[in-house]
Structure formats: C-alpha cells, structure tokens
Amino acid sequence: MAKIKASSHEKNFDESEHNAQGRDMANCPVTTAINVIGGKWKVIILYQLRGQTLRFGELKRVIPKITQKMLTQQLRELEKDKLVKRVVYAEVPPKVEYTSTELAEKLNPALDLLCAWGSEYEKAHQSE
Structure with a gap:
C-alpha cells in the first residue's frame, strides 16, 4: 500500500484508508483541514x-x-x-x-x- 505525505508536518495517510461509508479519507477536505490546523x-x-x-x-x-x-x-x-x-x-x-x-x-x-x-x-x- 502506498503512503502519501502532503507536507513535512502532516501525518501519513494510507491511500486505501476509507471510512465506514467507503470515502477516501486521504482526500477528504476535513483531513486537509486537520492536517493544516491540527495539533x-x-x-x-x-x-x-x-x-x-x-x-x-x-x-x-x-x-x-x-x-x-x-x-x-x-x-x-x-x-x-x-x-x-x-x-x-x-x-x-x-x-x-x-x-x-x-x-x-x-x-x-x-x-x-x-x-x-x-x-x-x-x-x-x-x-x-
């Protein structure tokens, strides 16, 4: 499974990671927001x-x-x-x-x- 990393301070997300509804969490806008302002x-x-x-x-x-x-x-x-x-x-x-x-x-x-x-x-x- 490939890993993606958007920037040095973001967590790695598995491209195949999906939530219960089958949505790709790596490309979810909430994931983007949390990666940027989380912590x-x-x-x-x-x-x-x-x-x-x-x-x-x-x-x-x-x-x-x-x-x-x-x-x-x-x-x-x-x-x-x-x-x-x-x-x-x-x-x-x-x-x-x-x-x-x-x-x-x-x-x-x-x-x-x-x-x-x-x-x-x-x-x-x-x-x-």
Missing part, C-alpha cells in the same frame, strides 16, 4: 491573531504554556500554509509582526463555534 497550538495561535497584529513576544505572553521553540515552529508552518503573514522590520533589535491572512480569517466562524462548544463542555464538566 495543540495552531488553532490557539490563530484565535489570538484574529483581527489583530501581534509581535512574537506578545503571542508568547498570551499563550504562556507554549515554548519559544514550539511557537516559532508553529508560526513557520502557519506562514508556509498561508494562514499567517510575517513582517520583519529592519530595526535593531529586529521587530517581527504576525497577522492572520484572509484565508485564516475565513476560519473565524469555526473558531467562534469551537469557543462556544468549549464553554459548554466546561459547564457540563463543572459538576463532576
């Missing part, structure tokens, strides 16, 4: 960038549990995937700003739904 940090980074421009240090402050190395890696991947625009200013020390792209902004309704669902989930589990 622990990308959605959080995109959520923090919505409607604003932040510098690296500002992003690190609003996402305190992410390491500097991981933030750098995730921003590079988001930039490569055209979800984040990186602007470097010729200053000393260097000033770098990150902004979500128009493509990333199209995720805002989904981010709103995830936020609302997260609140509902927290409420449902408070009594436990």
Whole structure:
C-alpha cells in the first residue's frame, strides 16, 4: 500500500484508508483541514491573531504554556500554509509582526463555534 505525505508536518495517510461509508479519507477536505490546523497550538495561535497584529513576544505572553521553540515552529508552518503573514522590520533589535491572512480569517466562524462548544463542555464538566 502506498503512503502519501502532503507536507513535512502532516501525518501519513494510507491511500486505501476509507471510512465506514467507503470515502477516501486521504482526500477528504476535513483531513486537509486537520492536517493544516491540527495539533495543540495552531488553532490557539490563530484565535489570538484574529483581527489583530501581534509581535512574537506578545503571542508568547498570551499563550504562556507554549515554548519559544514550539511557537516559532508553529508560526513557520502557519506562514508556509498561508494562514499567517510575517513582517520583519529592519530595526535593531529586529521587530517581527504576525497577522492572520484572509484565508485564516475565513476560519473565524469555526473558531467562534469551537469557543462556544468549549464553554459548554466546561459547564457540563463543572459538576463532576
């Protein structure tokens, strides 16, 4: 069975892998979306960038549990995937700003739904 790999940070999918309805999961748009924005940090980074421009240090402050190395890696991947625009200013020390792209902004309704669902989930589990 052949393996396909769309990019360095995506999981391998078996071309013959199908779901219960016989759909090819390797070519499923949901698979593409999860490959691009999946993981622990990308959605959080995109959520923090919505409607604003932040510098690296500002992003690190609003996402305190992410390491500097991981933030750098995730921003590079988001930039490569055209979800984040990186602007470097010729200053000393260097000033770098990150902004979500128009493509990333199209995720805002989904981010709103995830936020609302997260609140509902927290409420449902408070009594436990």
